Amino acid sequence: MIYFDNAATGGFKAFSVQETVPTAIKHLCANPTRSSHRLASTGGEFVYKTRALVQKTFSAPSVDRVVFTKNCTEALCTAILGILKKGDHVITTCMEHNSVLRPLEHLKTQKGVEVDYIFPEKAAYFSQKPLITFERVKPLLKKNTRLVITNHASNVNGSMTDVREIGRALKAERPDVIYLVDGAQSGGHLPIDMQDFGIDVLCLACHKALGGIMGLGALLFSDSTEILPLTFGGTGSDSLSLSQPDYYPDRLESGTLNLPAIIGLYEGLMHTASNLDFIPTQLVKMTDALLGYLSKVSGVTVYSVPNPFGIVAFSLNGISSDECAHRLSDEFDIAVRGGLHCAPLMHKYLGTENKGLVRASLSTQNTFREITCFVRAIEQILSN
Amino acid sequence: MIYFDNAATGGFKAFSVQETVPTAIKHLCANPTRSSHRLASTGGEFVYKTRALVQKTFSAPSVDRVVFTKNCTEALCTAILGILKKGDHVITTCMEHNSVLRPLEHLKTQKGVEVDYIFPEKAAYFSQKPLITFERVKPLLKKNTRLVITNHASNVNGSMTDVREIGRALKAERPDVIYLVDGAQSGGHLPIDMQDFGIDVLCLACHKALGGIMGLGALLFSDSTEILPLTFGGTGSDSLSLSQPDYYPDRLESGTLNLPAIIGLYEGLMHTASNLDFIPTQLVKMTDALLGYLSKVSGVTVYSVPNPFGIVAFSLNGISSDECAHRLSDEFDIAVRGGLHCAPLMHKYLGTENKGLVRASLSTQNTFREITCFVRAIEQILSN
Numbered sequence: 001m002i003y004f005d006n007a008a009t010g011g012f013k014a015f016s017v018q019e020t021v022p023t024a025i026k027h028l029c030a031n032p033t034r035s036s037h038r039l040a041s042t043g044g045e046f047v048y049k050t051r052a053l054v055q056k057t058f059s060a061p062s063v064d065r066v067v068f069t070k071n072c073t074e075a076l077c078t079a080i081l082g083i084l085k086k087g088d089h090v091i092t093t094c095m096e097h098n099s100v101l102r103p104l105e106h107l108k109t110q111k112g113v114e115v116d117y118i119f120p121e122k123a124a125y126f127s128q129k130p131l132i133t134f135e136r137v138k139p140l141l142k143k144n145t146r147l148v149i150t151n152h153a154s155n156v157n158g159s160m161t162d163v164r165e166i167g168r169a170l171k172a173e174r175p176d177v178i179y180l181v182d183g184a185q186s187g188g189h190l191p192i193d194m195q196d197f198g199i200d201v202l203c204l205a206c207h208k209a210l211g212g213i214m215g216l217g218a219l220l221f222s223d224s225t226e227i228l229p230l231t232f233g234g235t236g237s238d239s240l241s242l243s244q245p246d247y248y249p250d251r252l253e254s255g256t257l258n259l260p261a262i263i264g265l266y267e268g269l270m271h272t273a274s275n276l277d278f279i280p281t282q283l284v285k286m287t288d289a290l291l292g293y294l295s296k297v298s299g300v301t302v303y304s305v306p307n308p309f310g311i312v313a314f315s316l317n318g319i320s321s322d323e324c325a326h327r328l329s330d331e332f333d334i335a336v337r338g339g340l341h342c343a344p345l346m347h348k349y350l351g352t353e354n355k356g357l358v359r360a361s362l363s364t365q366n367t368f369r370e371i372t373c374f375v376r377a378i379e380q381i382l383s384n
Numbered sequence: 385m386i387y388f389d390n391a392a393t394g395g396f397k398a399f400s401v402q403e404t405v406p407t408a409i410k411h412l413c414a415n416p417t418r419s420s421h422r423l424a425s426t427g428g429e430f431v432y433k434t435r436a437l438v439q440k441t442f443s444a445p446s447v448d449r450v451v452f453t454k455n456c457t458e459a460l461c462t463a464i465l466g467i468l469k470k471g472d473h474v475i476t477t478c479m480e481h482n483s484v485l486r487p488l489e490h491l492k493t494q495k496g497v498e499v500d501y502i503f504p505e506k507a508a509y510f511s512q513k514p515l516i517t518f519e520r521v522k523p524l525l526k527k528n529t530r531l532v533i534t535n536h537a538s539n540v541n542g543s544m545t546d547v548r549e550i551g552r553a554l555k556a557e558r559p560d561v562i563y564l565v566d567g568a569q570s571g572g573h574l575p576i577d578m579q580d581f582g583i584d585v586l587c588l589a590c591h592k593a594l595g596g597i598m599g600l601g602a603l604l605f606s607d608s609t610e611i612l613p614l615t616f617g618g619t620g621s622d623s624l625s626l627s628q629p630d631y632y633p634d635r636l637e638s639g640t641l642n643l644p645a646i647i648g649l650y651e652g653l654m655h656t657a658s659n660l661d662f663i664p665t666q667l668v669k670m671t672d673a674l675l676g677y678l679s680k681v682s683g684v685t686v687y688s689v690p691n692p693f694g695i696v697a698f699s700l701n702g703i704s705s706d707e708c709a710h711r712l713s714d715e716f717d718i719a720v721r722g723g724l725h726c727a728p729l730m731h732k733y734l735g736t737e738n739k740g741l742v743r744a745s746l747s748t749q750n751t752f753r754e755i756t757c758f759v760r761a762i763e764q765i766l767s768n
Contacts, residue, residue, distance in 0.1 A: 001423065008415035008424070009640065022406035025597050025648075030719065031392035036709055037719035039385065040392070070454035070599070073617035073639025081615075098626070099617030099639060105626040106616050207640065213409050215454070215599045215642030230614050231465075232490050233457035233483030234726030240737060242482070242489040242728065255457025255483060256393065256591065258599030258642070264409075325420055335414065335421035342618030344626065353624060 002334040002370045007155055007185055007311055007361030010208050011335075013264075014271035021213060021264040032259050034236045043259050050266040051249070057273055058202055059193040060220040067219040067252045068262060072184040072205035073099040074230075075219035078252060079180055079201045080104060080149070082227035088146040089114040093132050094345040095154045095161070100182060101345065104149075116140045119349060128305050132161045134169035147178050152186035156346045156357060157304040158287065158311030160186075167198025178225055184208065188272045189309050190280055200225050206261065209279075209309075209363070211268025216261035219252065227252060275364070280308035282364045287312050289368060290360065293375040299382045303350055303357055310362035316382060321356035324381060328358075332377040336360045386718040386754045391539055391569055391695055391745030394592050395719075397648075398655035401595060405648040416643050418620045427643050434650040435633070441657055442586055443577040444604040451603040451636045452646060456568040456589035457483040458614075459603035462636060463564055463585045464488060464533070466611035472530040473498040477516050478729040479538045479545070484566060485729065488533075500524045503733060512689050516545045518553035531562050536570035540730045540741060541688040542671065542695030544570075551582025562609055568592065572656045573693050574664055584609050590645065593663075593693075593747070595652025600645035603636065611636060659748070664692035666748045671696050673752060674744065677759040683766045687734055687741055694746035700766060705740035708765060712742075716761040720744045 003011035024046075032043030051066045060066055069075040080103045084090065090104060094117055107113035118140070120131045132150055148170060150161045163181050170179050180201040183192060187202075188209025194202055202220040206212035221227060232244045233254035245251055272279070288306035295302050299317040316324055325338030339356040340347050347353040360374065387395035408430075416427030435450045444450055453459040464487045468474065474488060478501055491497035502524070504515045516534050532554060534545045547565050554563050564585040567576060571586075572593030578586055586604040590596035605611060616628045617638035629635055656663070672690040679686050683701040700708055709722030723740040724731050731737040744758065 003414075003423070005414060005419050005421065005424070008419050009413055011413045013409060013413060018406070018410050021409055021644075022402070025397060025405055026402050029393055029395045029397060029598075030387075030389060031598075035389050035392050035719065035721040036706065037389065037713035037721075038717065039387070039719055040389070070458070070642065071639035074454075074615055077615035077617060077638070097618060098623065101626050102616035102628055102638075106628070205640070213644055214413075214415075214640055215645055217639070231458055231461035232486035233461060234481060236726065239482065239724035239726050240728045240731075242485050244486055244490070254461070254486075255455035255601070256589070256598055258454065258645075260405075260597055260644075261599055261642075322420065329421035333422065335419065335423055337419040337421075340623035342620065342623050344624045347624075 002374060004360040004362055004366065004374065005335040005337055006363040007208065007359065008337055009214060010211060010363060012363055012365040013213065014211055014268060016267040016271060017211060017213065017264045020267045021260050024260045024263045028259065031256055033257070046259065046263050046266065047257060050262045053266055053269050054218055054220065057269055058220055059195045060202070061195065061222045064248045065221050065223065067249045068257055069217040069219055070215060070258070072203050072217040075203035075217040076100055076182060077103050078219055078230050079203060079221070079227060081107070081230060083147060083178060083225065084113050086111045086113070087144060089116070089142050089144045090147045090149065091116050091118065091137055091140045091145060092149040093118040094349045095132065095151055095159060096149065096343065096345065097151065097155055097182065097184065098342040098344070100149055117345065125350070130162050131159055134166045137166060137170065138173065141174055141177070145174070145177050147180055149180045149182065151182035151184070153307065153309045153311070154343070154346055155185050156341050156343045156359065157313035158307035158309045160307055163199060164197040171198040185309050185311070189283065191276055194220060206265045206268070209272065210265060211272045212265035213261050215258050216265055229254070279364055283308050283310040283362060286310065286362050286366065286368070286371065290371050290374070293371065294378065297375065297379055297382065300378065303352070312360045313357040315352060315355060315357055316378070319381065321358045324358045327381050328377055334374060334377055386758060388744040388746055388750065388758065389719040389721055390747040391592065391743065392721055393598060394595060394747060396747055396749040397597065398595055398652060400651040400655060401597065401648045404651045405597060405644050408644045408647045412643065415640055417641070430643065430647050430650065431641060434646045437650055437653050438602055438604065441653055442604055443579045444586070445579060445606045448632045449605050449607065451633045452641055453601040453603055454599060454642070456587050456601040459587035459601040460484055460566060461487050462603055462614050463587060463605070463611060465491070465614060467531060467562060467609065468497050470495045470497070471528060473500070473526050473528045474531045474533065475500050475502065475521055475524045475529060476533040477502040478733040479516065479535055479543060480533065480727065480729065481535065481539055481566065481568065482726040482728070484533055501729065509734070514546050515543055518550045521550060521554065522557065525558055525561070529558070529561050531564055533564045533566065535566035535568070537691065537693045537695070538727070538730055539569045540725050540727045540743065541697035542691035542693045544691055547583060548581040555582040569693050569695070573667065575660055578604060590649045590652070593656065594649060595656045596649035597645050599642050600649055613638070663748055667692050667694040667746060670694065670746050670750065670752070670755065674755050674758070677755065678762065681759065681763055681766065684762065687736070696744045697741040699736060699739060699741055700762070703765065705742045708742045711765050712761060718758060718761055
C-alpha cells in the first residue's frame with residue numbers, strides 16, 4: 001500500500017514506539033498516579049517524564065499545565081468551552097476544523113458568545129501569501145474579545161498561518177486576549193515555541209506527526225490562562241473533597257490516564273524531535289515535487305502550495321473527491337482522504353464544498369517513487 | 385511481584401490482547417470511520433465489531449448507543465452532565481466514586497440540581513445484607529426525580545448492589561426515571577443484562593475486568609435516553625454542518641477514536657466472556673479465603689464480605705492504610721492500594737475517612753499461594 005493519509009493518522013510508528021507500547025501493555029499494567037506500589041509509581045514516572053518532554057519540546061510555560069486528553073478534539077473543546085463565558089467575543093478563521101467550529105457554534109447558540117470568522121477575499125488565496133495575518137485579526141478586536149483561535153496548518157490543504165507573527169503582535173496590542181493555536185497538523189512538523197511565539201494555548205494530536213499512537217491529545221497552556229473542567233471525577237488527589245481540585249493537571253485530568261499511549265508519545269517525541277531539522281525541508285521538497293507533477297496533469301486543479309506539513313489537495317475534472325479516493329484504494333491500493341475533512345468553511349472559501357477535495361498527506365517515510373506512482377494512478381483514473 | 389491491585393487496573397492481559405494491540409499499532413495505523421481506503425475501512429470494521437460485541441455482552445438496546453470514551457469517568461460524566469437539567473432531582477448513594485459525586489456536586493452548585501444520598505444506618509453494614517435496595521430508593525423518589533445512580537460494586541470494599549432488583553422495581557414504579565449503573569468494578573466479573581435488569585445507562589471501565597488496556601471506557605444507553613454531548617467536533621459525518629450530529633454514536637464521539645484500545649477490548653471481551661461462568665465463583669472463593677485468613681490475624685479489621693469482584697478491604701491497628709501499602713510494596717513487592725480510593729462518602733459511612741483502608745483486589749490470575757504469602761506479609765508488618 002502507498003499510505004498518503006498521514007494527516008488523518010501517522011502511518012508510520014518509530015521502532016521504539018512499536019517496541020515500547022507492547023512492553024507497557026504486557027509489563028506495566030498499573031494505574032499511574034493512583035496507587036503507590038512499585039508498578040504504579042513506575043507508571044507515574046513515565047507520565048511525568050512525558051509531560052516534561054512535551055513541555056520542553058514546545059517551550060510550554062510549566063509541566064503542570066501540560067494536560068493529556070483523549071484526542072486533539074477534546075483538548076480544543078476543553079480549552080474553548082473552559083475559557084469562554086457568556087458575553088465573550090472570539091475571532092477565528094475559515095480554515096478551522098469542526099473541532100473548533102462546532103464548540104464555538106454551540107457557545108454562540110447556547111451562551112450568547114459572539115464569533116467572528118476571518119474569510120479572506122478569494123484573490124488572496126492565489127497570491128500565495130499567508131491567508132491569515134494579524135492585519136486581518138486586528139480590525140475585528142473588540143473590547144470583549146477574549147480569545148483568538150487559528151490553526152497553524154489547514155488540515156484541508158496545508159495552508160500555513162504564521163502563528164508567531166500573530167501571537168507576538170497580539171501580545172503587544174492586546175495582552176489580555178488569549179491566543180489559542182490548533183497544532184493538530186503542525187506539531188511534529190515544525191518547531192513551536194509557545195513562549196517565543198506568544199501562544200497561550202496549544203492543542204496537539206499525538207498520533208499524527210508527533211509519532212504516538214491513537215487515543216491521546218495534549219492541551220498546553222500558560223500560567224495566566226484558567227480553564228474550567230468539562231469532566232469531574234477521581235484524580236487520585238484531595239479524595240475527601242467532593243469538588244474537583246483547582247490545580248493543574250488534576251483539574252483537567254479525571255479518571256485513569258492512557259498510560260500505553262503516553263509512553264508511546266514519549267518515544268514518538270524523542271524520535272520526531274531528533275529529526276525536526278530535517279522534516280520540514282524534506283516535506284517541502286516532497287510536496288513541491290507532487291504539486292509540480294500534478295499541475296502538469298490535464299484535468300487536475302491543485303489547491304495547495306509547497307508546505308512542511310506534507311499536505312497536497314486537488315480536484316479532478318468530472319470526478320468527485322470521494323470517487324477518486326475510492327478508486328485510488330480499490331484499483332491502486334493507495335490511501336488518501338476525499339470529502340470535506342471536517343473543515344466546511346475552508347471548502348466554502350475554496351469553492352469546493354460540493355465535490356470536496358482529494359487530500360494526499362505525506363510523511364518523510366514516503367518516497368519520491370511513491371509520488372510518481374501516485375501521479376500515474378491519477379492520470380489513469382482521469383483517462384478511464 | 386504479587387499484583388493485588390486489579391480494581392485499579394487489570395494486571396493481566398490475555399495473550400490475545402498482548403498480541404493483537406501491537407499488531408494494530410504496527411499495521412493498522414489508519415483513522416477508522418474517517419477515510420474510506422482499505423486500511424481505514426478495516427479499522428472501521430473493528431470498531432463496529434467491538435461495538436456489536438459490547439452490545440451483545442451487556443444486552444444493550446442498540447449498537448449505535450454503545451459509545452466509546454477515554455475512561456469510565458468520562459462515560460459517567462457524559463451521562464450525568466448530558467442528562468440532568470436545572471430543577472432535576474437525583475438519588476444516589478454513599479457508595480459512589482468521585483466520578484459520580486463530583487459531577488453531581490458541580491450540578492448542585494452550578495445548576496441547582498437536587499441530590500439525595502442514600503446513607504444506610506451503620507447497623508445495616510454488619511448485617512451482611514445488601515446495603516442499597518429499592519426499599520431505600522423508594523421513599524426518596526420525588527416528582528422531579530430524573531435519575532437514580534448506583535454502582536454495582538463498591539470500589540472500596542466490593543459491597544454489591546442488586547441492580548436487577550432496583551432496576552426492575554424502578555421500571556415498575558417510575559418508568560420515567562432513568563437508572564444509571566456504574567459498572568466500573570463489576571463489568572467482566574458478573575453477567576449484566578441491561579434490558580432484563582432494567583438498566584437505562586451502563587458505564588464501564590474497559591481496562592479492568594473486561595480485559596482491555598488503559599485509555600478506554602464505554603457508555604451504553606437505552607433508546608429512550610437522550611444524552612447531550614460534552615464535546616463537539618469532527619465526527620466524519622455531516623461535515624458541512626457546524627452543529628454536532630444529533631444521532632448516536634456520532635453525537636457523543638468527537639475526534640479520533642482509540643483504535644488500538646478498541647481492538648484490545650474486543651479480544652479482552654472475547655476472553656472474559658468465555659470465562660464468565662467461572663470467574664464469579666472463583667473470586668468468591670478467593671475473597672472468602674483471604675477474608676478468612678485475615679479475620680484470624682490480631683490487629684486486622686476487615687470491611688468486606690466474600691464477593692465476586694475480588695475486593696477485600698481492611699485496616700490494621702496503629703498503621704495507616706497508606707503506610708501499610710508502602711511497606712507491602714517496599715518490603716514484600718506486593719501491590720495493593722491504600723487511602724480513600726476516590727470514594728469519600730463510603731469511607732465516611734464506614735468511619736474510615738481518617739486512615740483509609742488497605743484494598744487488596746484479586747483477579748482469577750492470582751493464586752491461593754499468593755494469598756497466603758500476602759497474609760504472612762500483613763502479620764510481619766503488624767509484628768514490627
